[in-house]
Amino acid sequence: MPCYDKKLEASRDDFFNDVLKTRDVDCVLTTNEVQQLFEEYKVDFKICEMEEISSMFTKAGLNSSLNTILYNSKGSTSGGYLLFVMRYAAKVIFNIELTEEEIEFGSEKISIEPGRNNDQKSVSLLGKNGEVLLKFGYAYGFRNIQNLVRKIGEKKRSFRRKTEVNDFNFVEIMACPSGCINGGGQLKPFFITGGVENSSSTPASKEWICLTEKYYFNKNIYFQSPETNSSIHELYKHWLHDDKNRIKEKLHTSYHVIEKLEENGLTVRW
Known part of the structure; x- marks a missing residue:
């Protein structure tokens, strides 16, 4: 995983089976830790034997020429949740067909409102008369999340005063600025000195993130919608x-109140 938060998530009691006395996930490795393991055990991929890739739980498959290919999901580099949920909701609730391009760039049916920075924006589905049918949003990084929560709180107070509000129906939230592609567990930026690659301990620069996004949306990677995944x-x-x-029990997310921390992370000034 690109995120250390998955380690915390896997350790929660919600994912512990009391009957079998075991956890749903035994171990979580970040991308950076996998690289460290390769380096520690001196794995040389140039001399490794080829093995068939299991396609059940990976994004690998075969093309028409029976060559192994990688699949990706459209949308953001954090999984494309907003794009998928918005397309699905528009179709199921309002019988409106949306394309990925409309949600990304806007159209007569989609209004995009940029935020103060590249890590926040709102995307609205419009009706025939321009009314907002659904409102979705992105918020990456704790500062943007904090501002969003405050804004929603203010709108709720406005609602109690019977003034018009327009809350979000869905928000794609990621703790890391630039999303998962800049996750704390991701591969560190590297530089080359004297023909030797060296990892950097400094945070990823905008140039490094742009380079990573370039590979993420590489033209050689095939895009596949979840509903078409066999x-x-x-x-x-x-x-x-x-x-x-059984589907609801195993696959649907549920929420419940957990014990509050001594200091609320959303009240911290970043």
């Missing part, structure tokens, strides 16, 4: 047996 259909059919209750 592995997901197999998961629903053979493991969950298309049982709605």
